[in-house]
Amino acid sequence: MDDLKVILASSSPRRRDLMREAGVEFQVRTPRATVDEALAPDDFAMPEEAAKKLAERKAGAVVQELLAEKAIGTFAVIGADTMVVRGNVVFGKPRNLDDAKRMLRQLSGGAHQVITAVSVWLLAVPDEENVSLAYRTFADTSTVVFRELTDDEIADYLKQGESFDKAGAYAIQGKGRALVERYEGAFDTIVGLPVERLLKEFPDLKPR
Secondary structure, X not given: OXXXXXXXXXXXXXXXXXXXXXXXXXEEOOOOOOOXXXXXXXXXXXXXXXXXXXXXXXXXXXXXXXXXXXXXXXXXXXXXXEEEEEOOEEEOOOOOHHHHHHHHHHHOOOEEEEEEEEEEEEEEEEEOOEEEEEEXXXXXXXXXXXXXXXXXXXXXXXXXXXXXXXXXXXXXOOHHXXXXXXXXXXXXXXXXXXXXXXXXHOHHHOOO
16 A cells, blocks of 8 residues: 555654664654543453553544544554553553652562553545544563562662653663563564564555
8 A cells, every 4th residue: 555644643752763663654643632541440450451442542542533634545543552561460651750669679570571552543535425444453462571670770770761651660672671681572562562563464554
């Protein structure tokens, strides 16, 4: 689809970098209205489904805006959400320094899962009278094992300032790599967008 306009419904610089590195031509557009990211208590029992639900909300909000604007063309709108899970505890983005410290202490010395869900909405509007819409959502999971961290190591890492917009309060692609003993699965899933799988499932996203 040479005329396909790819839209990344995320302000994350990490996701932008992954898309660029994969050779995808895209534009960034986040919803003008705040997307409701609240989840019901039952959602946390199935974090993969919860992440998929949030990814769908983010992409769907941009699609609704395109429809309201009566945009003409063929669009692929991509939403994503990342969750860190250890046992039955879901770690989102820390609220403050103490929350970040708590997360890193709980993740120290063990394995956790990083789930990134991706929702791709395909919108075709050849003219104002015709609209075609379909979407598909998947989730990819990698496992990360942290070293046993001392309080000083946690304090030193928090001073780097990487923690506050990251699920689980760390960035594996940054200085947070030093916290990690090993990982299994796709690195880009941990960073926030499993772009290799995305392009396998949606090859038309990348120009030929």
